[in-house]
Amino acid sequence: MLNKLSLRWLLSAGLIAALFYIGISVYLFFQQTRFIFFPSPVIQTTPEFFNLRYQEVWLPVTTTAGKTEHIHGWWIPATQSNGRVLLYLHGNGINIGANVAHAHRFHQMGFSVLLIDYRGYGRSEGAFPSEATVYQDAAVAWDYLVNQRRIDPSQIFIYGHSLGGAIAIHLALQQPNAAGLIVESSFTSIRAMIDFQRAYRIFPVDLILRQRFDSISKVPALQIPVLFIHGTADWQVPAQMSEQLYAAAPEPKQLILIPGAGHNNVAEVAGSKYFQVVQNFVRQVSIQQMAER
Template identity: 55%
Template sequence: MISLFPKAILIITVLTIVSYLVICVGLLWFQNRLIFFPSKTIEKTPDLLGMPYQEVWLKFPDSTSESEQINGWWIPGDSDMVIFDLHGNSSNIGGNLGYAKQFHNLGFSVWLIDYRGYGCSSDRFPCEKQVYEDAELAFNYLVNERQISPNKIVVFGHSLGGAIAIELATKHPEIAGLIIESSFTSILDMVKVKKQYGIFPINWLLHQKFDSIAKVRELKMPILFTHGTADELVPASMSEKLYQACPEPKQLLMIPDADHNHVKEMGGDRYQETIKKFLESL
């Protein structure tokens, strides 16, 4: 029995190392499935909230597949300015209609899209590069098809949508402004906060980075950050860090007791008035 003990230790050690490496490979190849949770079921459409809309399908010009497309809703308003709405990682355009209604009530046209993998858009599972491409395609639709000047476009992004909005703004510094709600500094920072993967070399494995904190420093357009102090998914301190990192003009609105998905509701009149004044200033 004693002679078997070193062999047992060796076997356990080898199995532990192999398991560790298998998990590392899994984190490398499947990390987008730990970030994106696509929702295909659209429960509400704009007409249910009293907003006439046009359904739009956008195809990728360099795609060989007819099914490679994204779905969007164009909600016309009285203003010549447009709010380009980008939803989070586990929602779809139907889930952002509360924001759309808020902006539409202020007179703005609203443009919402679903990234590939979400809603009625094509089924390819999303990744960082892909959602950036989807946002770029949708932005070009506004400029080229709708003939809307970039300085008349305000990009709103919630949670992961905030990171996509920031990336889009780095490519189009001429846009009118940004509203970033309940978003994060980077995926690496989120991993550090959640602490699930502390024993793994995340710095080496991570390729879905969404490194917003490195990008906001170069932005020049007016930016409004909003966040709830009771957010248990994305710490409110991350919006504070984004705010501190970006140059003027900028604003930060913290809503007491609001969680990740109810900043607008918990913010009430203060939130509505801040949004209104920010948009009027552009």
């Protein structure tokens, strides 16, 4: 039988464990963006590395407090323009400097490319990002293309990689006149990612989670053609999530799985097939647009 000292010790240990659990839960509630976004202020590669002509872009954003902050980006005009434009929304790590090589691939396909950093990334101003602010930043980039560059929405393709795919899906819902949507290596929701990674499943996730990026509930409402691309060897975001997004999306839609490709090297592993897949998608969009005129 437990004596009073042992019982007191057990109660104390239980109380400490409970307080620790509650403390971690509260920390995760308020600081969860730190586990989602991994920005860097250092831009290591610019379009100059690929001998690309480009312009620095600074886009004003009004915060909820009424303050004006600026998004930094690069406008890379097509060498021989076919009128097609790609709005490139990168993932949760580093900044546009880590994405310029992939943006260059789209440029080689004939796109003019607008590549932006969300607030808190690279040279963009603002505090640490959140789901709400990155959605706003993507919308500001879209408005820049349409209202300042005077580009017809039917000429703009929205591209997003990983977390950027969730941002691209959200933007596509707001812009049903866009030409098309390309979602690469993205996930169904942050909630599903937590289940996949398992590290935080001991916490009351549904009560704590505020940054949801719930793409799986959004894709059924898409009104534009969508292309999902994913590597089958992606250990960060399983390819099954793109399959689930594809299944939930309406037609017209495509799903391309690249055997042996991971999270960040789909285009490298796919090689020329990547170019063919994207160019075929753009061609099919063009055919559909002509048929609707």
